[in-house]
Structures are given as C-alpha cells and as structure tokens.
Amino acid sequence: MIQKSGVKLFAYLTILYFTFFGDVSLYAQEVLPVWPNAVPNSIQNKEYKEVLTYDDANEVRGVSKVTYPSLTVYLADGDKSSGASVVICPGGGYSHLAIYKEGYKVAKWFNSIGVSAFVLKYRLPDDLIMKDKSIGPLQDAQEAIRLVRRNAVKWKLDPNKIGIMGFSAGGHLASTLSTLYSEKVYDSEPLSARPDFSILIYPVISMEDGITHKGSRKNLLGENVSADLLDKYSNERQIDINTPPAFLIHAVDDKAVPVENSINYLLRLKENNVPAELHIYESGGHGFGLGREGTNTYWPESLKHWLINNNMAK
Numbered sequence: 001m002i003q004k005s006g007v008k009l010f011a012y013l014t015i016l017y018f019t020f021f022g023d024v025s026l027y028a029q030e031v032l033p034v035w036p037n038a039v040p041n042s043i044q045n046k047e048y049k050e051v052l053t054y055d056d057a058n059e060v061r062g063v064s065k066v067t068y069p070s071l072t073v074y075l076a077d078g079d080k081s082s083g084a085s086v087v088i089c090p091g092g093g094y095s096h097l098a099i100y101k102e103g104y105k106v107a108k109w110f111n112s113i114g115v116s117a118f119v120l121k122y123r124l125p126d127d128l129i130m131k132d133k134s135i136g137p138l139q140d141a142q143e144a145i146r147l148v149r150r151n152a153v154k155w156k157l158d159p160n161k162i163g164i165m166g167f168s169a170g171g172h173l174a175s176t177l178s179t180l181y182s183e184k185v186y187d188s189e190p191l192s193a194r195p196d197f198s199i200l201i202y203p204v205i206s207m208e209d210g211i212t213h214k215g216s217r218k219n220l221l222g223e224n225v226s227a228d229l230l231d232k233y234s235n236e237r238q239i240d241i242n243t244p245p246a247f248l249i250h251a252v253d254d255k256a257v258p259v260e261n262s263i264n265y266l267l268r269l270k271e272n273n274v275p276a277e278l279h280i281y282e283s284g285g286h287g288f289g290l291g292r293e294g295t296n297t298y299w300p301e302s303l304k305h306w307l308i309n310n311n312m313a314k
Contacts, residue, residue: 064096083158091168094219171203179238205261251284
C-alpha cells in the first residue's frame with residue numbers, strides 16, 4: 001500500500017510539475033516512472049525529498065535527491081523520425097542532475113534531426129535511500145533501455161536503434177551501461193538492456209587515481225573502495241567485442257574530468273575492433289553542453305553526421 005501511494009503521489013507531482021513549469025511540457029509528450037511498482041534496492045526515507053533548482057525565469061535547471069526515477073519522452077515527428085532513439089543521462093557528479101542543459105535542451109535538439117529522445121532522471125547514489133548505492137544508477141539505466149525497447153512498437157521506434165547518451169558523471173553511467181548491460185542488478189524480464197550505440201560527452205570513464213573525477217567516485221563508491229570495485233567501475237577495463245559503438249567528445253583544457261578518460265576508452269574500443277569516433281577540442285573546459293563559445297561549439301554537427309553515417313538519423 002505504501003508503494004502504491006508513492007507511485008500515485010509521483011504521478012500527481014508530475015502533473016503539477018508540468019502544469020506550472022511549461023517550458024518542458026511544450027515539447028515533451030509524457031513523463032513515465034521508470035519503476036511503476038516497487039523501486040528495487042530502495043530504502044524508505046520520508047525525510048529524503050526531491051529538490052529542484054531554478055533560473056531567474058523560474059524555469060527548472062537542476063534536480064537532486066531523486067527517489068522516483070522517470071523518463072521524460074520527446075518523440076520525433078512521425079514524418080521526420082528515423083526510428084532511432086536515445087536515452088539521455090544528465091551529469092552532475094552523481095550529486096545532482098543538470099537536467100535542463102544536459103537533458104531537456106539536448107532532447108529538443110535530437111528531435112530536430114529526427115531522433116526521439118528520453119531524458120532519464122535517475123537516482124543519485126546515496127546510502128540514505130539505497131541498500132547498495134553503487135548499483136542504483138545502473139538499475140535505472142538498464143530499466144530505462146528496457147522500457148524504451150518494450151514500447152518501441154507503440155512509439156514507432158526501431159528496437160535495434162536505441163542508444164545511451166551521458167554527460168560527465170552521466171557519461172560514466174552511460175559507459176557503465178554500455179559495458180555492464182548484462183549485469184544482473186535486479187530481477188528483470190529477459191529483454192536486453194544493451195544500448196545499440198553510446199554518446200559520451202566529456203565523460204567520467206575511469207575510477208583510477210589521477211584521471212578520475214574524485215567527487216563522482218566518492219558519491220558512487222564511497223571513501224574506502226576495494227580494488228575489485230574500482231576495477232569494475234573503471235569502464236575502459238570492461239570493454240569487449242560486444243561493447244556498443246561510441247561517439248565521444250572532450251576538451252583538452254577540461255580541469256574537472258581529464259581528457260584521458262575519453263582517450264583510454266577509445267583505445268580499448270579500438271583494441272576490441274569496436275567502431276568509435278573521438279573529437280578532442282582545444283578549449284571548452286568542462287560542462288559546456290550546447291551553445292558555449294569555444295572550439296567545441298560545433299560538436300552537435302559532428303554528432304549529427306556520425307548518426308547519419310550510422311543510419312541513426314536522416
């Protein structure tokens with residue numbers, strides 16, 4: 001009964017959110033709970049409440065303390081749709097989600113090139129609401145892919161053209177899904193959670209000292225981490241011949257997440273004969289998203305051509 005009430009409350013709050021914050025509702029078709037029933041690996045905590053941040057125009061820009069993960073649906077217009085789709089994981093160091101800049105805004109761009117998009121508001125790892133915080137985000141990402149694949153016919157999507165995209169720590173989640181998609185982290189139906197391609201934007205890839213983003217590692221794995229856990233979530237080490245093709249973006253002057261994260265991922269993909277493309281820019285720093293000035297400004301155009309060449313966009 002408690003869980004059903006929580007789901008009803010989630011649906012009610014979703015309606016309120018889209019009633020008052022119309023910048024998203026003008027474009028998104030619907031918001032779906034990732035877990036319509038019980039959320040796996042969860043601990044009930046009434047004091048743990050979702051927090052939204054706003055800009056000067058009172059539009060939502062970020063979210064933290066996510067308890068009920070969701071997918072915000074942006075379907076491409078039928079006559080423009082390529083049938084491809086992508087689940088987008090915003091970044092934020094596994095402490096918050098930059099859900100507008102690295103979520104809703106990006107989804108609208110995908111629609112402009114005929115690709116449907118789904119913004120994943122995933123749970124951020126926290127011992128206060130999770131029995132094992134290291135697997136919480138991966139559970140949400142796996143189920144998000146399964147949810148899209150399950151509804152592919154309904155949404156007129158190709159179930160073999162479903163990708164994952166991630167920015168910064170969201171890039172770590174996207175690359176974790178790309179390498180650990182078959183990891184049994186919850187009781188699931190026999191439907192593949194493997195993304196067909198991945199798009200990694202200034203991603204955290206490794207948990208290794210020297211190149212990892214320490215905040216992301218601490219939030220996901222904690223302070224005292226075993227060597228086995230560091231190895232498991234250093235995603236460049238988990239690549240094999242079945243890892244999805246990847247498109248990567250990074251700036252040399254990124255002070256938060258060193259460019260070596262993307263370089264090492266590319267090299268391991270190459271070793272395993274997995275198709276990949278990496279664009280390294282002279283400037284841009286970290287978190288440039290869409291529209292910041294610098295040599296990185298036109299990365300969406302490069303991504304568009306990559307998607308077209310791989311038959312993912314018209």
